[in-house]
Amino acid sequence: MDLSAATFWWVAAGVAVAAELATGTFYLLMFALGLGAGALAAHLGLSSTLQIVAAAVVGAAATALWHWKRASHPKSAPAASNRDVNLDIGERVQVAAWGSDGTARVTYRGTQWTARLQPGAAAAPGEHRVAAVEGNWLVLAPAPSN
Known part of the structure; x- marks a missing residue:
């Protein structure tokens, strides 16, 4: 069986796409674009x-553009404090009193949670907002007054 050069390039591009699907490395798609350019x-x-x-220039250019695009966008917040990941972030809770160890028991979503203060926040009773969720702990910050 005689494979043409174009077939080789298309198969290599397909392998790169399959590897990207298996690993989630988006840069492999840029590499596959370069391989497609070689096929063309x-x-x-x-x-x-x-x-x-052609494969090297297109692959390198696509990779460089993708890297530049990712670098120019701000990084998202960590999952523990990212509202896009955890819808509890920003919700408000009432703290009746803080314990001597800096924790409090609060009722949130119909159950009791253990909460601690966000570093640098003052321990005062009243309304707080959920700044992060760490395991089964709520990390609270004083809620700004309206």
């Missing part, structure tokens, strides 16, 4: 050297 160069009848150059 082969379809155009370009020499092996130009096919490799």
Whole structure:
């Protein structure tokens, strides 16, 4: 069986896409774009050297653009304090009193939770907002007054 150069490039691109699906590494898709460019160069009848150059240039450019795009966007908050991950973040609870160990028992979503203060916050009873959820602990910060 005789494989054409274009077939080789398309199979390599397919392998890169399959590897991306298995690993979740988005950069492999950019590499697959480069391999697809090599396949298109082969379809155009370009020499092996130009096919490799096309694959390298397109793959490198796509990877560089993706890296630049990711670097220019701000990083998301950690999962423990990210409202997109945990809908409890930002909800309000009432603290009746803080214990001497800096914890309190609060009622939230129909059950009792153990809560602690966010570092740097003053321990005062009253309304607090959930700043993070760490395991089965609520991390609270004083709620701003309206």
